Amino acid sequence: MKHVAVLAAGVVAAACAYAKPNAPVEAQSAQSTPAAARTAVARAQFASDGKVARPTNWRRWVFVGTPLTPNGLNNGSAPFPEFHNVYVEPGAFDAYMATGKWPEGTQIAKELVLVRQNNNENIGATSEVSGRGYFQGEFQGLELAVKDTSRFATEPGGWAYFSFGHQPQPYAASAGAFPTEACNSCHETNAETDFVFTQFYPVLRDRK
Ligand code: HEC
Numbered sequence: 001m002k003h004v005a006v007l008a009a010g011v012v013a014a015a016c017a018y019a020k021p022n023a024p025v026e027a028q029s030a031q032s033t034p035a036a037a038r039t040a041v042a043r044a045q046f047a048s049d050g051k052v053a054r055p056t057n058w059r060r061w062v063f064v065g066t067p068l069t070p071n072g073l074n075n076g077s078a079p080f081p082e083f084h085n086v087y088v089e090p091g092a093f094d095a096y097m098a099t100g101k102w103p104e105g106t107q108i109a110k111e112l113v114l115v116r117q118n119n120n121e122n123i124g125a126t127s128e129v130s131g132r133g134y135f136q137g138e139f140q141g142l143e144l145a146v147k148d149t150s151r152f153a154t155e156p157g158g159w160a161y162f163s164f165g166h167q168p169q170p171y172a173a174s175a176g177a178f179p180t181e182a183c184n185s186c187h188e189t190n191a192e193t194d195f196v197f198t199q200f201y202p203v204l205r206d207r208k
Helices: 002-018 090-099 184-190
Strands: 062-065 082-088 107-115 126-128 131-133 136-147 159-163
Touching: 062 090, 082 090, 082 136, 159 184
Parallel strands: none
Antiparallel strands: 062 082, 082 107, 107 136, 126 131, 136 159
16 A cells, blocks of 8 residues: 555656646636547538538537527517527537637527417416426527638628528528628627627537
């Protein structure tokens, strides 16, 4: 036992000798991935007519948050009366968590989900076994943001915005980019981190 203790002390001393007390440490949250283990950024697929293909697996991307703007809190007619489930493509997520910047090729999907209709009260809330509140109902649309500063060189920040329909499934198989003023402008003005509303996504805020 004595031998083991001496050996352990020696290992600690050796480790300390190599540590540089003032070496800069890359800011990382508990969720970030070391560079060697990061997933590569997967790029969106564009056809020759410039339309982007609907991603095939966005519900397996990294889920970062769900803003909710229900009709019941917007005088009965919110522009988007749904939960907004936001998913980041895993390669872009890894890069963002490591650097705080959105890499070239970033894709972020926002899937709209209606508030569950059950025993609705005047503000659209329902009572379920866990309590009174808002619960997710049916899928109601899919949008996508893509950062590509070469393909979208004329869009502010290189970000383009797409919708595969504001409706129940099936969603459209492909979509063309919206004009700048339809989507990009509001994101440019109001979003916290390079056109992305990180202020509303706790998983992304946590890296700061
Ligand atoms: C008036 C401002 C405004 C406009 C216009 C707008 N958005 Fe957004 N968008 C938001 C806000 C706020 C969020 C984040 C929270 C939420 O969903 O409520 C968001 C989030 C998103 C996200 C998730 C990634 C992110 O940046 O946070 C996508 C994708 C998206 N919007 C697509 C679109 C598309 C497509 C259009 C155009 C049809 C559009 N947006 C127009 C305000 C806007």
